Amino acid sequence: MSFHPEHELHKRRFGRNLGLLAVLCGFVALVFVLTIVKVSEGGKMEAFDHSVRPSLTTPEAGQ
Amino acid sequence: MTDATNIYDHAGEPSFGDYVALLKPRVMSLVVFTALAGLIVAPVAVHPFIAFMSILCIAVGGGASGALNMWWDSDIDAVMKRTKGRPVPSGRVTRQEALAVGLALSGFAVVMLGLAANWVAAGLLAFTIFFYAVVYTIWLKRSTPQNIVIGGAAGAFPPMIGWAVATGGVSIESVLMFVLIFMWTPPHFWALALFMNDDYTKAGVPMLTVTHGRKATRVHILVYTLLLAPMALALAATSIGGPVYLATSLVLNALFILGAIRLWRRDEDQAGADKYAAEKKFFRFSLLYLFLHFVALMVQSWIAPFGLGGW
Numbered sequence: 409m410s411f412h413p414e415h416e417l418h419k420r421r422f423g424r425n426l427g428l429l430a431v432l433c434g435f436v437a438l439v440f441v442l443t444i445v446k447v448s449e450g451g452k453m454e455a456f457d458h459s460v461r462p463s464l465t466t467p468e469a470g471q
Numbered sequence: 472m473t474d475a476t477n478i479y480d481h482a483g484e485p486s487f488g489d490y491v492a493l494l495k496p497r498v499m500s501l502v503v504f505t506a507l508a509g510l511i512v513a514p515v516a517v518h519p520f521i522a523f524m525s526i527l528c529i530a531v532g533g534g535a536s537g538a539l540n541m542w543w544d545s546d547i548d549a550v551m552k553r554t555k556g557r558p559v560p561s562g563r564v565t566r567q568e569a570l571a572v573g574l575a576l577s578g579f580a581v582v583m584l585g586l587a588a589n590w591v592a593a594g595l596l597a598f599t600i601f602f603y604a605v606v607y608t609i610w611l612k613r614s615t616p617q618n619i620v621i622g623g624a625a626g627a628f629p630p631m632i633g634w635a636v637a638t639g640g641v642s643i644e645s646v647l648m649f650v651l652i653f654m655w656t657p658p659h660f661w662a663l664a665l666f667m668n669d670d671y672t673k674a675g676v677p678m679l680t681v682t683h684g685r686k687a688t689r690v691h692i693l694v695y696t697l698l699l700a701p702m703a704l705a706l707a708a709t710s711i712g713g714p715v716y717l718a719t720s721l722v723l724n725a726l727f728i729l730g731a732i733r734l735w736r737r738d739e740d741q742a743g744a745d746k747y748a749a750e751k752k753f754f755r756f757s758l759l760y761l762f763l764h765f766v767a768l769m770v771q772s773w774i775a776p777f778g779l780g781g782w
Contacts, residue, residue: 417484420484420485420486421484423486423487424485424486424487424490426487427487428487430561435597438527441520442520442521442524442586442587445518445521449518454477
């Protein structure tokens with residue numbers, strides 16, 4: 409015995425998968441646009457990562 | 472396992488909408504509105520996309536705490552008329568799924584808000600979810616008639632988070648917006664409890680109406696409404712207040728206090744005779760009260776650049 413392709417169960421499952429697809433695509437789009445906005449706003453590109461980063465140190469007075 | 476048992480096992484197959492319903496979209500709309508108000512009235516401009524992303528994260532975080540609430544409260548939701556159609560008590564979504572959705576979305580919302588805006592806002596959102604799910608839902612709701620009072624703090628955080636998104640901190644203005652919702656919650660919910668008492672009695676939730684009776688609840692509504700007024704008016708004296716807000720707040724508080732006095736003077740015979748008409752009216756007005764306070768704050772900030780805002 410096989411499921412009838414038009415079973416209500418399949419429709420509901422398909423709708424759920426479609427919804428999840430939309431959510432995931434939306435999330436990817438949001439992260440992409442957020443990255444563009446963050447980069448174009450000129451936020452810090454570097455952060456502390458346990459190694460010496462001269463670009464992150466503030467120059468001493470008189471230098 | 473036969474195909475017949477397969478069909479039976481999946482009879483409660485949830486639709487996408489059931490997962491959306493787990494996030495309590497109606498509560499979410501209030502969260503979105505107050506968070507947006509907090510963000511708009513803040514004195515720091517935010518990039519529109521970062522503002523959109525932040526509000527989305529706050530909404531998802533609020534929704535996640537709703538899912539956690541449905542996970543824990545599925546037993547009492549099943550006996551209350553108002554909540555028995557929810558996805559978990561109706562059997563469309565399992566408790567485990569509600570818990571998984573709640574935890575996953577909480578983590579996502581907090582981390583994304585931290586990355587999009589700042590970690591102060593993200594920390595406040597994390598605390599809000601914890602407060603609603605653990606302090607209110609798991610701990611207080613079933614143990615004290617003051618559940619609504621302390622639990623109301625969870626609903627009061629969104630404007631503070633919105634403010635933190637813009638400013639990266641907490642200030643007197645954001646604290647007063649918190650206090651406005653915090654003090655508003657008890658009279659709002661107790662008015663609801665007055666005409667939905669049977670539900671809470673059936674579920675064994677120690678609402679004030681169940682533990683102390685309706686007369687005491689009417690007194691509590693009046694006291695909280697009187698305490699709320701100076702808090703609401705205090706916002707008018709801050710940097711985000713002004714004549715528009717002051718005038719709006721004066722009128723709304725006068726009407727709210729009058730409504731509370733009317734409820735306080737009524738007894739159960741009168742209320743039963745007109746099917747709790749005054750209580751229902753007070754409940755509906757409480758929604759308008761909060762909405763118009765935040766609208767007035769936003770109007771105040773919009774007219775400020777034209778020299779019409781502030782003091």
